[in-house]
Amino acid sequence: MKNAARLLVVAAVLSLSSAAQAAPHGILWAKGKGPTRTAAASNLLYYGGPIIPNAKIYAVFWGSNVPQETQQGIGPFLGNMADSGYMDWLSEYDTNGKAVDGRDGTHQHIGRGTFNGAFVITPNNKSASLSDADIQAELEAQIAAGKLPPSDANSLYMTYFPDGVSIEIAGQKSCQQFCAYHEGFNSKSGAPVYYGVMPVCGGFGCGFGDAFGNLTIVSSHEAIEAITDPFPTPGSSPAFPQAWNTTDGQEIGDLCAGTSGTVTGHGLTSKVQGEWDNASSACLTGPWNQAPALMSKAPATPPMALGWKTSWTVPAW
Numbered sequence: 675m676k677n678a679a680r681l682l683v684v685a686a687v688l689s690l691s692s693a694a695q696a697a698p699h700g701i702l703w704a705k706g707k708g709p710t711r712t713a714a715a716s717n718l719l720y721y722g723g724p725i726i727p728n729a730k731i732y733a734v735f736w737g738s739n740v741p742q743e744t745q746q747g748i749g750p751f752l753g754n755m756a757d758s759g760y761m762d763w764l765s766e767y768d769t770n771g772k773a774v775d776g777r778d779g780t781h782q783h784i785g786r787g788t789f790n791g792a793f794v795i796t797p798n799n800k801s802a803s804l805s806d807a808d809i810q811a812e813l814e815a816q817i818a819a820g821k822l823p824p825s826d827a828n829s830l831y832m833t834y835f836p837d838g839v840s841i842e843i844a845g846q847k848s849c850q851q852f853c854a855y856h857e858g859f860n861s862k863s864g865a866p867v868y869y870g871v872m873p874v875c876g877g878f879g880c881g882f883g884d885a886f887g888n889l890t891i892v893s894s895h896e897a898i899e900a901i902t903d904p905f906p907t908p909g910s911s912p913a914f915p916q917a918w919n920t921t922d923g924q925e926i927g928d929l930c931a932g933t934s935g936t937v938t939g940h941g942l943t944s945k946v947q948g949e950w951d952n953a954s955s956a957c958l959t960g961p962w963n964q965a966p967a968l969m970s971k972a973p974a975t976p977p978m979a980l981g982w983k984t985s986w987t988v989p990a991w
Contacts, residue, residue, distance in 0.1 A: 716921045717952040718902075722773030723915035724780045726868060726901040729787030730828045731756055734813070734869075735794045739836035741874060743886055745792065748834060751890045753789030754940045755897070759962040761786045766952055767902050767918050767926070777914065784901060787828075795821055806843040806857065806871070809833065813869055814861050825861060830900055831869040832893060841873050848873040853880035854892045856900040868904045870896040887945040891934055894946035895927040902926045926950045930957035939964030 731752045735745055755761075761784070769779035795816050799808050813831060816822045822831065835841070841848040843855065848871075856870045872893060880888050903925050905915040912919035919925055926949050933948030938961065948959035 717955055718767065718918040718920060718926060718950060719912075720767075720769060720771065720773050720779065720918055721912050721914055721916040722775060722777045722779065723903070723905050723917040724827065724866075725767065725769055725782050725784055725917050726787075726828055726830060726904050727782045728785050728828050729756060729830045729897070729901055730790045730823075730826075731787055731830045731832060731897065732790055732823060733792040734816075734822065734831050734833040735792065736797055736833060736835045736839065738794055740794075740834050741837065744834050744889065745794075747886055748832075748889070748893065749789055749792045750940065750942060751893070751944045752832065752897070754942055754944050754964075755890075755894055755937055755946060756787035756789055758786070758937045758939050758964050759966075760894075760937050760946060760949075760960065762966070763951070763958070764898070764902065764949075769917065773914065775914065787830075787901075790823065793822055802838055803840045804842070806841070809841070809869070809871060810857070810859055810867070813867055817861070817867070818863075825865045825867045827866060829866075829868060830897065830904075831867070832872060832897060833869055834872045835874060837874040837876070839873060841871060843871075849875040854896050856896040856904075856906070858900070858905045866904070868900050870900060872896070890945045891947045895931065898947075898949055899925040899927045930959075933957045933959050935960030935962065937962045 733748050733752060764784040767784055769782045771779050773779060795812075797812050798815055799812050801808070813822070813833070817825055823829065825831075839848075843852075846852050853875050854870065854872050856868070858866055858868045861867050870893070872889070880892050902918045903916055905917070906925070907913060907916050910923040912921070912923045920929070927947055929950040930948040934945055935948055935958075937944045937946050946960070946962075948957040950956075951958045
């Protein structure tokens with residue numbers, strides 16, 4: 675059965691509705707929406723599924739027309755993000771314990787990752803209107819043909835698209851209802867394929883800074899959610915094979931959408947999204963750097979205090 679996606683959904687700016695009621699899971703920013711909740715549903719709980727221990731992140735460019743700024747800059751960003759303190763504290767989401775249903779965990783440890791290269795693919799599917807099923811089929815075909823590295827439990831294919839390519843999942847359309855999402859499936863070979871879908875949305879409102887900073891914020895949201903919950907499942911009641919979620923199906927980035935911080939290392943400073951920290955029950959926003967020592971966990975202002983609405987219903991998967 676196909677897994678549900680996790681969408682980063684932006685309709686305008688600065689008023690947030692975090693979607694966890696049905697598939698696809700998302701974050702909707704809408705004008706004029708006041709808050710309807712005052713606290714997170716809960717800390718993240720473990721539902722028994724795998725995590726990505728040491729992410730090998732690949733930038734996949736859907737053809738040669740992906741914006742040059744993305745092609746030139748996203749690799750250094752992903753490398754900087756993966757090899758930094760932004761990753762170190764995620765070890766609190768290891769899977770050595772029991773899941774909420776009593777099953778044994780997968781005994782995996784989250785550590786730093788690596789950027790393992792950029793790949794320009796020539797898609798077999800030339801359409802400018804794609805479904806998530808089309809993207810899964812293309813990624814599997816490109817891996818099978820040797821055009822992309824083989825997938826394993828650490829592989830994460832962050833996939834970037836040209837301007838003008840529209841993507842649809844569960845009746846939701848890119849740059850109309852969502853900015854980005856991550857997904858996972860088991861290939862015909864049996865290996866998991868974890869991936870992010872990153873369309874070009876221009877002035878749609880995906881983020882709250884400069885264009886490339888918006889891209890890195892959205893990319894970090896999806897990458898860290900993929901690492902801590904690579905097999906999202908439908909609906910607002912999380913269950914195996916999901917990994918870390920709140921009781922109403924929100925992921926680590928969803929609870930902190932609208933926050934941002936920086937990661938400095940490898941000769942650059944990159945914008946990233948804040949992420950939820952169970953230990954402090956708050957969002958962490960850094961700043962982080964390349965030093966091996968864990969950062970001081972200074973929580974950000976929780977998103978629910980910034981006037982964001984957290985309800986959104988979409989059709990069931």
